[in-house]
Amino acid sequence: MNKDQVQGRVEDVKGKIKEAAGKAVGNDRLKNEGRVDQVAGKTQATVGDAKEKVKDAIDRI
Structure with missing residues (x-):
């Protein structure tokens, strides 16, 4: 697992x-902040997953 x-x-x-x-x-503001954090987190995790796949593909070469 990588940092992202x-x-x-x-x-x-x-x-x-x-x-x-x-x-x-x-508290609607807190609830909405939580939703934003979730989207940001899922996006960052997806970027990390993509980086890992690219690294794995390069390692196989």
Whole structure:
């Protein structure tokens, strides 16, 4: 696992926690921040996954 994959997954989990907290206390701003964090985390994890695939492909050459 590379740095982007780990950091992206951490950001996704952080976003899920924020969203749940926002729902629990009725705070729409916090809930929306959580959703944004999740999207950012998933995007970063996807970039990390792509980097890993490229690295693996190069290693096979």
